[in-house]
Amino acid sequence: MIRGDRANGMRKSFKAECDTKAFLLWLRITWSGKRGDNFESAGRKPAEVRALNELLSNPESVTKARAELARVIGGNKKVEEIDVSNLPFLHSVDMKDRMGIALRKPEPLIELAKSGYTPAHTKTRTAKSLLVEGKHLLLATMLKPQLHQSALPAKIPLLLPKPFLHGSGHAAFPVHSSSLFTKPNKQVRVGYKHESIKSIASVTQQTTDVKAVLTVKQTVVDFWSDIGLERGLDDFTDLFGKTLLLELVSAELDPKTGLEKASIRKYAHKIDHEGEDIKYEADFVVPPDFGEVGAIFVENEHHKEMYLHDVVLDGFPTGPVHVTCDSWIHSKFDNKKKRLFFTNKSYLPSETPNGLKKLRGEELQTLRGNDNGERKKGERIYDYDVYNDLGNPDSDPETARPVIGGKQHPYPRRCRTGRPRTESDPLTETRSGSFYVPRDEEFSEIKMGTFSAKTLKSVFHALIPSLSSAIVDSDLGFPFLSSIDALFNEGINLPSIKQQGSWKDVLPNLFRAIVDETKDVLKFETPATMERDRFFWFRDEEFARQTLSGLNPCSIKLVTEWPLRSKLDPEIYGTQESAITAEMVEQEIKGFMTCEQAVKAQKLFILDYHDLFLPFVSKIRELKGTTLYGSRTLFFLTHEGTLRPLAIELTRPPMDGKPQWKEVYRPAWHSTGVWLWRLAKAHVLAHESGYHQLISHWLRTHCCTEPYIIAANRQLSEMHPIYRLLHPHFRYTMEINALARQFLISAKGVIETSFFPGKYSMELSSAVYDQEWRFDYEALPKDLIKRGMAVEDPSAPNGLKLTVEDYPYANDGLVLWDIIKEWVSDYVNHYYSDPSLIVSDNELQAWWTEVRTVGHADKKDEPWWPVLQTPQDLVETLTTIIWIVSGHHAAVNFGQYTYAGYFPNRPTTARMNMPTEDQNDEILKLFWEKPEVILLTTFPSQIQATTVMAILDVLSNHSPDEEYLGQEIEPAWTEEPVINAAFVKFNGRLKEFEGIIDERNTDIKLKNRNGAGIVPYELLKPFSDPGVTGKGVPYSISI
């Protein structure tokens, strides 16, 4: 609206003229009714009043105007301020010459007065509101000139849809609510007196004044773009109070037409700017027949996108209406489609209010897209594709990689980006441009400098190239064990990055230990394990303990059959029988029991990387700087409840004309044996590291979750209660996964260059997905049962009896599983009080079907997929997903620096074969003379080790704004008192769980989680401070 001195120069515009005419018309009517005078006689702009009168008195021009209104506005909608600009005929009605309108007499105004129009509200008005009302009056009259007499008494509300106006001088506005915010019933008399005809409008009405407050978050881009053309234009837009156009959408259908009611539109203007919050406000006058607000449309009038946090509509008798958006609103100059947000109230599809059903379906359709074209930054489309963008063969043929996903290499699907295919390989997508993720899955611009992912980007963009230039020889290993320690004491001199500031600016967390900021030295922080015990990595009992409470507690299994045998084809891989014999076992456990008794008594456990890795040995050995064996590591459960390593078997299949080779190493009491044992452990630890990163971490959490997220956004409406339950668990995962595709799992990325499988890393991950992954086994209890680590026992606290009683990951994990399950049960049972609602929930069923058949398409025919038929099915499925993204991910992610920061404890690769394999004289000589050199050469190179250390530091880090499981309630959950109460219980149990963990960590009987020099097991402790703390369970996989 143009107003005040600023607008003087623009008063000649058509829009202003139209506003003025409408304003005058309203004034004229009011004036007449109240003072018995007419407007012209007051000497106000007679020419304009005449023009309006003449327009209304000319049937042809009225017809034209009506036709325009019907075409542009439609016949069932209140005309809003915003519509005026789309009505060129009405803009030009006073231009008689151009339009050829013959203007005559003012009789139609009498009819208008007879129609009983009453302005929407009657208290003291601003000039702006009067202008708007004047237009409503004018346009409403244009749209519906048929006037009817009504005998109804003035005080009886008439439930008539807009814009039908009923006569006898009474405007008809249905009233069905009252409140402090709703104006009290009062007789409003609005009339027009003209010559001998008297017409009085008298109504009973109850409108509601509603104030909308929008909170927009200032972004990094905002912060840095205070200068510039777009910023200037946007400031101008703010100045005119037209930053965001807000539309209220009724949840009800128009009872008369059965169609959606017209929305109510207003511009929101900027009112406040505090910190990163910018407030906008809009005042609505909501007619009494509007019904409940079910959604809002938002249009961003700025030239750049805005991050809208929420909208609160205050003034309704039932209390404020909250709309949590947390979404990027594109500029209308980029995309004319308005954004839709539903209120925080959740509805199953069958319970959707009628006025929202169509919008619910349309919004999902928008998010699904059309499966065509390249996705552009800023879009919101969720779709699937295979992992066909790992390499860039056009620029480097050595980076050509097979497509991961599909029959040959089964794998979960990723987010579709639709980039063009490469010229060298039509199956491979180019890596040019950005790695698209739907706009609201991105996060980096909101939380400047706090997200670990931003730091991760700095590691990839700045640190890794600098490390490469500082350590020229990429094969160079560490010359002494003491030179590894120097990484923490003296650091590495890096090239200066003066252009970007200091290293401490770019990577504050990583460079926190540096005292002298002027020096470009990367000095790693000493990991907590090393801080407590310098020799922790060398000891056997610590090696065994970490299988239960370390970084990868997901691989240890009970031995249930003896002798150990391979299932691989002996023709290809050699003899199936393990070289670990019962006799060897008995020599180690002498005095306790026989091997047979140990198996029976469930005392033998194994890390089994034999059958999984053996098929990869031949090709991985062809790669430079890495080697591989199949491995089996056997443990014995001591009477103290701890594991003791008994033997390591390393196997090479027949290859290069040589027969199968296998050797068993055991703890020894002589120097050669000790060093061989130490070397064999280094190989097994590399296997552990690779399996941990590629399977327990990447595949089982990050990668397998992406299809759940894509399907949820495509099939579950934002207002679906299950979408709202899952939403916090899906935050930022697609973005961090896209980052992983760019830098970690990509061809020649960090995983390939630093972990033993090299260029076969993703193929190995695919093989494990193919052979091992089952959705039902992702549930912690079933995973433990599958590995023989637990048996069902109804009398046990969690319904499971653990095979190793002191198994910290399982002990704590099962408590957390139960807490999550109880919360999910409360939630599901509230919304699905009738079990049949599960089967009839078409969105829920479509989501799960799509997860199974599209997102995990390569496993779509597996019989083990759960079906969603009962609330119990849904609870188990949702608990499994939530456990994976919260507890499981936390357990394998946030201890990475603690346990692998000192890399000899978990080397990511083994670069040379065991000295005894090939009996090479030179190697054997070196082994005899300097076994430490063999060990250091087996360890990762300097560049491999330091790159991984830097990345693990970032991955293990909690950002200051980390969102922990059950810490803060989601706004939508507060809408339902039952859910609110369930959350309070959930939060309370999590806090209680912290105490349980603390107690366990002080119980000296639990030797696998505490003891001299041991870092207590806190990885599943729900809450944490920022930084590398080794605890804290976030809602979602965000790093």
Ligand SMILES: [Fe+2]
């Ligand atoms: Fe992670």
